[in-house]
Amino acid sequence: xxxxxxxxxxxxxxxxxxxxxxxxxxxxxxxxxxxxxxxxxxxxxxxxxxxxxxxxxxxxxxxxxxxxxxxxxxxxxxxxxxxxxxxxxxxxxxxxxxxxxxxxxxxxxxxxxxxxxxxxxxxxxxxxxxxxxxxxxxxxxxxxxxx
Numbered sequence: 001x002x003x004x005x006x007x008x009x010x011x012x013x014x015x016x017x018x019x020x021x022x023x024x025x026x027x028x029x030x031x032x033x034x035x036x037x038x039x040x041x042x043x044x045x046x047x048x049x050x051x052x053x054x055x056x057x058x059x060x061x062x063x064x065x066x067x068x069x070x071x072x073x074x075x076x077x078x079x080x081x082x083x084x085x086x087x088x089x090x091x092x093x094x095x096x097x098x099x100x101x102x103x104x105x106x107x108x109x110x111x112x113x114x115x116x117x118x119x120x121x122x123x124x125x126x127x128x129x130x131x132x133x134x135x136x137x138x139x140x141x142x143x144x145x146x147x
Contacts, residue, residue: 044072050079 061069
């Protein structure tokens with residue numbers, strides 16, 4: 001620990017003084033300004049803070065110290081971000097399940113279409129065979145007629 005002498009020549013611990021100063025600053029940061037906060041807290045609940053326009057918020061916060069106004073703005077931004085994130089998660093999860101349903105229905109449709117395609121190909125092949133038999137019969141009959 002560093003020893004420091006004050007104006008009267010008394011030795012004091014500098015680190016202790018610094019530690020106490022830091023603790024008092026931390027307490028000041030943690031403890032809100034009670035008189036102003038009670039004034040605004042009845043008017044600015046989280047719900048009101050979130051829904052309030054920036055113009056109205058600024059009107060309310062003009063009366064307050066800068067630190068408290070800064071905290072309210074930060075709180076509002078946090079609330080807004082939570083709302084946006086929740087909305088995004090809700091939409092994203094809904095889209096995912098919706099896409100999965102669409103994918104399953106499209107796969108079923110592809111399967112049914114492939115089955116129908118196989119049937120049509122078989123039918124086409126039967127008609128080709130029938131056509132070639134008829135052509136062969138026609139050639140035989142025209143050959144016998146000319147002979």
